[in-house]
Structures are given as C-alpha cells and as structure tokens.
Amino acid sequence: MAIEQLKAIALLSGGLDSALAIKAVQIQGVDVLAVHYVIPFLRYEHETVCESSAYSICAQLDCRLRIVDISEEFLEVLKNPPHGYGRNLNPCIDCKILMLKKAKEIMHQERAQFVITGEVLNQRPMSQHFRSLQEIEKKSGLGGALVRPLSALLLSVTIPQEKGWLDQKHLFDISGRGRTRQISLAKEWGLIEYPWPGGGCRLTDASFSQRVADLLTHDALSVANVKLSKRGRFFRMTPELFFVVGRNEKENGMLGEQIHPDDTVFYPYILPGPTAIARGKMNDEDIISCARIVARYTQPQGAVEIKITKNGTEQVMSVSQLPQDELKSFLR
Numbered sequence: 001m002a003i004e005q006l007k008a009i010a011l012l013s014g015g016l017d018s019a020l021a022i023k024a025v026q027i028q029g030v031d032v033l034a035v036h037y038v039i040p041f042l043r044y045e046h047e048t049v050c051e052s053s054a055y056s057i058c059a060q061l062d063c064r065l066r067i068v069d070i071s072e073e074f075l076e077v078l079k080n081p082p083h084g085y086g087r088n089l090n091p092c093i094d095c096k097i098l099m100l101k102k103a104k105e106i107m108h109q110e111r112a113q114f115v116i117t118g119e120v121l122n123q124r125p126m127s128q129h130f131r132s133l134q135e136i137e138k139k140s141g142l143g144g145a146l147v148r149p150l151s152a153l154l155l156s157v158t159i160p161q162e163k164g165w166l167d168q169k170h171l172f173d174i175s176g177r178g179r180t181r182q183i184s185l186a187k188e189w190g191l192i193e194y195p196w197p198g199g200g201c202r203l204t205d206a207s208f209s210q211r212v213a214d215l216l217t218h219d220a221l222s223v224a225n226v227k228l229s230k231r232g233r234f235f236r237m238t239p240e241l242f243f244v245v246g247r248n249e250k251e252n253g254m255l256g257e258q259i260h261p262d263d264t265v266f267y268p269y270i271l272p273g274p275t276a277i278a279r280g281k282m283n284d285e286d287i288i289s290c291a292r293i294v295a296r297y298t299q300p301q302g303a304v305e306i307k308i309t310k311n312g313t314e315q316v317m318s319v320s321q322l323p324q325d326e327l328k329s330f331l332r
C-alpha cells in the first residue's frame with residue numbers, strides 16, 4: 001500500500017546537527033515530529049525546558065515539537081549502564097539506546113515510518129564510532145528504521161533508503177569533529193539561530209561527575225538532588241547529609257529555586273553572604289558544622305550570626321568559622 005505522507009520522528013537535542021538532520025528529510029517531503037528529551041543533566045540555567053533551543057529551531061524549521069521527560073528512566077540507566085561510562089560519568093551509549101527506544105514507541109503511536117538523529121560518524125569518542133552506532137541501532141530495536149542523515153552515505157543502507165523514500169543525493173557523508181560542512185549547510189538552509197556545540201550534557205564535566213558519583217555512592221541519586229548539586233559548592237557532611245553553598249548572588253538565587261520542604265536553609269543573619277541548603281538527616285552537631293561553613297564564606301574571621309530555617313521554624317545561631325582544613329575535608 002502506498003504511503004500518502006511519510007512521517008519521521010527526530011531526536012532533537014537543540015544543537016545544530018539534529019536541526020540539520022530534520023531539514024535534510026523535510027526537503028524530501030517528510031513530515032517530522034521532533035522529540036526533545038529532558039534529563040536533569042541538561043545545561044539549563046533555571047531548570048526549565050523553555051530555555052531549550054529546541055523551540056527556536058522548531059520554529060525556524062516549521063516542525064512540530066514534543067517534550068518528553070525521561071529523567072527517572074535516565075537515572076536508572078546511570079546507576080548501572082551496560083555499556084559503561086565515557087571519560088566521566090556520561091553513559092552515552094545507553095543514553096542513546098534509551099532515547100531511541102522511546103522514539104520507537106512514539107514512531108508506532110504516530111504511525112511514522114522511521115526515526116532520525118543528528119549523529120555524525122566519528123564526532124564523539126564513545127558513542128559515534130562506526131561500531132557504537134551499529135550497537136546503538138541494534139539495541140534500540142529500530143533496525144533499518146533508524147536514519148542518520150548527516151552520515152547516511154557512510155553507514156549501512158536503511159529501510160527508507162532502500163525503499164526510495166529518501167534520495168541518496170539529499171543525504172550526506174559527514175564524518176569527524178569538524179563543523180565546516182554543518183555551518184555551510186545551516187547557511188544554505190537559512191538556519192540562523194542555533195547554539196554552538198557544548199560537548200554534551202553536564203555528565204561530561206569531570207568535576208560535576210564527582211558530585212554525581214558522590215550521590216550514587218550514598219544512594220541519593222534523585223532528580224531533585226541532582227538539580228541541587230548543580231549549584232554552588234558541594235559538601236558531603238555525613239553519609240546521610242549533603243550541603244550546597246552558593247558562590248555568588250546568581251547562584252544564591254538559583255539555590256532558592258531548589259528548596260524543598262524538608263531542607264534546612266542557612267543564611268547570614270545580618271551580613272551579606274551565601275544561601276546554603278542542607279539535605280538529609282542532620283543532628284545538632286551537623287547544624288553547627290553547616291552554620292560554621294556558611295560563616296566561613298561570610299567574613300574572614302570572628303563570630304557570625306547565621307539564620308537557620310526549616311519547615312517554617314527559624315533560629316539564629318552565633319558561630320565561628322570552620323577552619324580551612326576541616327572545611328576542605330567536607331568539600332567535594
């Protein structure tokens with residue numbers, strides 16, 4: 001039976017490559033639904049998906065967009081990724097497999113014929129080698145229904161190519177980390193607003209990965225804890241308690257957005273200084289240690305009054321700064 005309108009599901013990270021992959025099939029008459037996945041490691045400043053460039057890209061491409069939050073499933077993958085981690089705590093191969101499995105479900109719901117991604121052969125060390133791309137395709141269950149338009153001419157022929165739904169002359173043989181061809185395609189296709197490639201999610205950062213490893217080790221990996229740990233200085237106070245201290249006014253404001261009802265919040269009472277949040281079980285000794293850390297970042301010496309709030313109750317405590325070597329023993 002002839003297909004009246006070809007449909008594809010596109011993985012849209014919000015970067016240029018995924019935008020170009022969409023355009024490459026749109027110009028062949030394919031109707032595309034772009035899917036932007038939310039995980040807690042994206043580089044959103046205020047933790048809202050509205051910050052994603054996926055919106056402006058879809059507006060420029062005149063493409064439908066669906067936002068799908070896979071945070072909880074992603075955290076399960078992160079705990080024990082069958083294909084391991086990259087240089088830091090980034091489980092790129094299993095992350096891609098998860099996203100493509102979800103895309104396959106959407107493909108069936110939408111009666112689409114195939115899925116596309118902006119992956120480029122040899123662009124990233126872990127997940128974009130020829131064999132990794134093959135493994136991702138196999139484990140996603142998509143088989144030949146997965147097309148990577150930017151490198152399609154260098155990869156195995158897919159069902160849409162075999163059936164002539166996609167024309168070889170509108171597919172590409174891009175490989176490697178260079179950006180020249182993508183930038184010239186963007187110009188040719190009138191794409192003007194797109195972010196410069198940032199090198200993956202926050203899990204590719206070494207220092208942030210240490211914090212995530214800390215949460216993993218202490219069985220505290222949750223969406224809320226990851227969001228809190230993205231801000232400020234991170235202290236492991238006890239196996240059941242971590243503490244985050246803002247480094248500047250902007251971070252203090254962002255920490256304010258992450259306060260949960262059970263958190264204990266610390267501020268200097270009169271002097272200007274950081275906002276800090278303690279999350280987990282704490283006793284009186286822990287409260288004093290946290291207050292002394294806040295005092296350390298408030299003024300160089302002498303006693304400081306710290307206001308401590310929890311569940312609508314508040315107290316003010318006068319404490320001395322924690323000595324530097326003690327402070328360092330908690331810092332991660």
Ligand code: SF4
Binds near residue numbers: 093096200202
């Ligand atoms: S960099 Fe992050 S979001 Fe991108 S594939 Fe790797 S784990 Fe997934």
